[in-house]
Amino acid sequence: MSGPDDDRFDEFDWIEQDLKPLAEGAPEALGLVDDAAVIPARPGFDLVISKDAIVEGVHFLPDDPLDLVARKLLRVNLSDLAAKGAAPYGYFLAVAWPSDTTRADRRAFTEGLKADQAAFGLRLMGGDTVSTPGPFTASLTILGWIPTGALVRRDAARAGDVVLVSGTIGDGGLGLRAAQGTLPTLSDDEQLALADRYRLPRPRLGLGPALRVGAHASADVSDGLIADAGRIAAASGVRLTIDLDRTPLSASAKHWLDGQPDRLAGLIDLATAGDDYEIICTTPPDSVAPLRSAAALLGFELTEIGAVTDGVGVRAVYRGAETPITRAGYRHG
Amino acid sequence: MSGPDDDRFDEFDWIEQDLKPLAEGAPEALGLVDDAAVIPARPGFDLVISKDAIVEGVHFLPDDPLDLVARKLLRVNLSDLAAKGAAPYGYFLAVAWPSDTTRADRRAFTEGLKADQAAFGLRLMGGDTVSTPGPFTASLTILGWIPTGALVRRDAARAGDVVLVSGTIGDGGLGLRAAQGTLPTLSDDEQLALADRYRLPRPRLGLGPALRVGAHASADVSDGLIADAGRIAAASGVRLTIDLDRTPLSASAKHWLDGQPDRLAGLIDLATAGDDYEIICTTPPDSVAPLRSAAALLGFELTEIGAVTDGVGVRAVYRGAETPITRAGYRHG
Numbered sequence: 001m002s003g004p005d006d007d008r009f010d011e012f013d014w015i016e017q018d019l020k021p022l023a024e025g026a027p028e029a030l031g032l033v034d035d036a037a038v039i040p041a042r043p044g045f046d047l048v049i050s051k052d053a054i055v056e057g058v059h060f061l062p063d064d065p066l067d068l069v070a071r072k073l074l075r076v077n078l079s080d081l082a083a084k085g086a087a088p089y090g091y092f093l094a095v096a097w098p099s100d101t102t103r104a105d106r107r108a109f110t111e112g113l114k115a116d117q118a119a120f121g122l123r124l125m126g127g128d129t130v131s132t133p134g135p136f137t138a139s140l141t142i143l144g145w146i147p148t149g150a151l152v153r154r155d156a157a158r159a160g161d162v163v164l165v166s167g168t169i170g171d172g173g174l175g176l177r178a179a180q181g182t183l184p185t186l187s188d189d190e191q192l193a194l195a196d197r198y199r200l201p202r203p204r205l206g207l208g209p210a211l212r213v214g215a216h217a218s219a220d221v222s223d224g225l226i227a228d229a230g231r232i233a234a235a236s237g238v239r240l241t242i243d244l245d246r247t248p249l250s251a252s253a254k255h256w257l258d259g260q261p262d263r264l265a266g267l268i269d270l271a272t273a274g275d276d277y278e279i280i281c282t283t284p285p286d287s288v289a290p291l292r293s294a295a296a297l298l299g300f301e302l303t304e305i306g307a308v309t310d311g312v313g314v315r316a317v318y319r320g321a322e323t324p325i326t327r328a329g330y331r332h333g
Numbered sequence: 334m335s336g337p338d339d340d341r342f343d344e345f346d347w348i349e350q351d352l353k354p355l356a357e358g359a360p361e362a363l364g365l366v367d368d369a370a371v372i373p374a375r376p377g378f379d380l381v382i383s384k385d386a387i388v389e390g391v392h393f394l395p396d397d398p399l400d401l402v403a404r405k406l407l408r409v410n411l412s413d414l415a416a417k418g419a420a421p422y423g424y425f426l427a428v429a430w431p432s433d434t435t436r437a438d439r440r441a442f443t444e445g446l447k448a449d450q451a452a453f454g455l456r457l458m459g460g461d462t463v464s465t466p467g468p469f470t471a472s473l474t475i476l477g478w479i480p481t482g483a484l485v486r487r488d489a490a491r492a493g494d495v496v497l498v499s500g501t502i503g504d505g506g507l508g509l510r511a512a513q514g515t516l517p518t519l520s521d522d523e524q525l526a527l528a529d530r531y532r533l534p535r536p537r538l539g540l541g542p543a544l545r546v547g548a549h550a551s552a553d554v555s556d557g558l559i560a561d562a563g564r565i566a567a568a569s570g571v572r573l574t575i576d577l578d579r580t581p582l583s584a585s586a587k588h589w590l591d592g593q594p595d596r597l598a599g600l601i602d603l604a605t606a607g608d609d610y611e612i613i614c615t616t617p618p619d620s621v622a623p624l625r626s627a628a629a630l631l632g633f634e635l636t637e638i639g640a641v642t643d644g645v646g647v648r649a650v651y652r653g654a655e656t657p658i659t660r661a662g663y664r665h666g
Contacts, residue, residue, distance in 0.1 A: 030486060030487070030488070031488070031568075033487055033488060033564065033567075033568045034417075034486060034487045034488070034552075034568070035383055035413040035416050035417055035487065035552055035553055036381045036382060036383035036413050036414065036417050036419070036477075036484075037381070037382045037383070038379045038380070038381050038382075038417075038479070038484045039379060039380040039381075039382060040379050040481065041374040041375055041376060041377075041378060041379065041380070041481070042374055043374060043376070044374075045374060046371045046372060046373050046374065047371070047372040047374070047380065048369045048370070048371050048372075049369060049370050049371075049372060049425060049458070049459060049474075049476075050368055050369035050370070050459065051425040051426075051427055051459055051460045051461055051474060052427070052461045053427035053428075053429060053461045053463050053472070054463075055429050055463055055464070055465045055466075055467070057466055058463060058464060058465065058466070059463070080368040080369050081369065083368050084367075084368055084369050084371075086369070092382060092384040092474055093384075094384055094385070094386035094427075094472040095386075096386060096388050096470055125382070126382060126383065126384055127384045128384055128385045128386045128472065130386050130387075130388055130391060130392070131388070131391060132388045132391065132467060132468065132470060133388075133390055133391070133467070133468060134388070134465060134466070134467020134468045134470065135465065135466060135467045137429055137465060137467065137470050139386070139427035139461065139472045141382075141384060141425055141474040144369075146371070148373065148374070151369075151371045153363060153367060154363070154366055154367045154368065155363070155364070155366060155367070219367075219368055220368055231366065234366075235364075235366045235367070
């Protein structure tokens with residue numbers, strides 16, 4: 001962000017010119033001219049609501065393009081809906097713009113929202129735009145629908161369940177390092193692909209129907225595989241054992257891991273790095289095959305990485321032996 | 334806010350110790366341990382949602398007590414529900430805490446939420462807490478219920494309507510100056526009372542049922558009487574004429590106005606100052622009496638301050654003559 005607003009393009013102009021078109025087709029938004037939005041009850045469905053905030057320099061890099069920042073903000077919230085088995089519906093946005101914001105900054109942010117609204121079938125329904133003497137800060141409240149009572153909770157894992165995780169783990173964390181230029185051992189192509197994973201999560205939305213049928217508990221992996229497994233364990237009153245050898249890795253992550261002097265330390269790095277936005281779920285053994293088939297149809301894998309037993313907390317295993325993990329997951333703070 | 338976190342009391346501790354109790358009794362919140370909250374459909378009701386953000390140094394003063402900041406954030410959002418005729422239900426909160434936040438800061442903010450949750454019958458249902466290198470920033474997404482289709486919109490004013498406003502106008506703006514110590518002509522008691530009006534708005538929630546029956550259009554007065562009247566006019570495609578002589582004023586505001594060299598300029602100051610959080614509504618003439626009776630039962634007045642006609646925009650009248658207003662209302666930005 002460089003230079004002050006040209007043409008005195010301020011918050012109100014942004015709403016008029018950029019945001020109102022994002023609410024078109026959503027009668028709930030009342031044209032963004034009212035104090036509130038109104039959501040009609042949908043018989044047979046519950047509304048699922050999640051809210052996440054991002055701060056420049058904390059959750060994204062100051063030179064990250066603002067269209068990608070907007071898309072990441074939407075996708076981080078969509079990932080929460082995905083883990084709960086819900087379908088996207090709409091969102092509310094609050095943005096605090098720094099004083100040196102340009103019209104191009106606002107436009108870029110809008111374009112990111114527009115692209116992902118179309119991709120995920122969402123509409124802007126309301127929010128607030130303010131100025132700040134500090135860094136760019138935004139929060140997004142996302143709404144989704146789920147059949148009544150069908151939300152896949154975090155606290156319902158049971159002893160005897162299998163632990164599954166979608167996609168690959170650790171790419172987000174490696175991608176942050178690639179974006180910061182601190183992954184010199186990988187090729188440029190690998191670094192670009194990883195940085196893209198950091199900047200643009202891929203929420204696993206299509207899995208909802210299968211999750212609602214087959215999973216006992218589910219959560220999204222945002223703070224690291226081990227940390228989020230630990231939260232399922234704590235909420236459910238069970239133990240999750242994660243087999244680090246079975247952590248699904250991308251080709252780039254495997255390449256990075258091969259270059260590490262200590263393979264276990266490298267695996268722990270990946271399993272505690274955060275920003276994966278994959279789904280971790282627990283499921284009875286006979287639901288594993290149908291869930292994996294559903295994922296395969298969507299173009300990604302569900303990998304069996306552990307088991308649920310009586311007990312407390314999360315336990316990591318490497319080459320058959322329990323291994324202590326001190327860094328339980330990246331805390332954005 | 335002074336000094337860093339003592340005892341390493343961080344965002345996660347804040348959630349555990351302070352926020353989780355605020356979600357007790359709300360099954361929708363899933364104990365704040367899940368990725369999302371789940372809101373069951375309520376047959377016969379629409380959900381009303383509004384979202385507002387505040388930034389330290391922009392929307393409140395850096396030395397404002399954090400319990401009052403929390404209560405103001407809740408009340409600013411409650412005022413939106415009040416204007417729409419909706420009843421409070423729950424809220425989602427995102428807070429970005431500066432690095433020098435103390436445990437006492439977090440506790441004070443929590444205590445403010447707790448007090449107003451109890452006062453207004455609200456429960457915390459979810460949100461996010463992050464750190465920021467910048468100023469304290471927070472956004473709140475509020476949820477309310479309204480009978481299906483009964484939302485009182487901003488865009489439904491009609492020619493022939495009377496314009497009413499609740500309570501008194503200008504106290505919030507004078508209160509800001511009092512809090513900044515720039516109102517030396519008033520007594521200490523008057524300054525304290527006005528500063529309290531700035532720091533602690535009083536959302537006019539009880540009026541909902543009467544508004545839903547009697548009002549055509551309604552909005553809350555947050556950016557100034559003239560600005561918000563202008564938005565009703567623009568949204569509804571009509572003209573609102575506001576009689577500045579009839580602007581309802583508190584005893585302190587009258588006292589302040591009496592000390593102004595130019596009475597009209599003083600009235601315009603009050604009518605464009607913002608932070609009133611009163612309700613402006615338009616209503617057919619035969620609904621004025623029942624609406625005023627409903628307000629009287631709640632302990633405040635509804636004052637007739639103008640009329641709706643065919644035309645465009647807002648028009649201010651003083652002593653029978655139209656008067657131009659260049660400053661259309663305070664823009665927080």
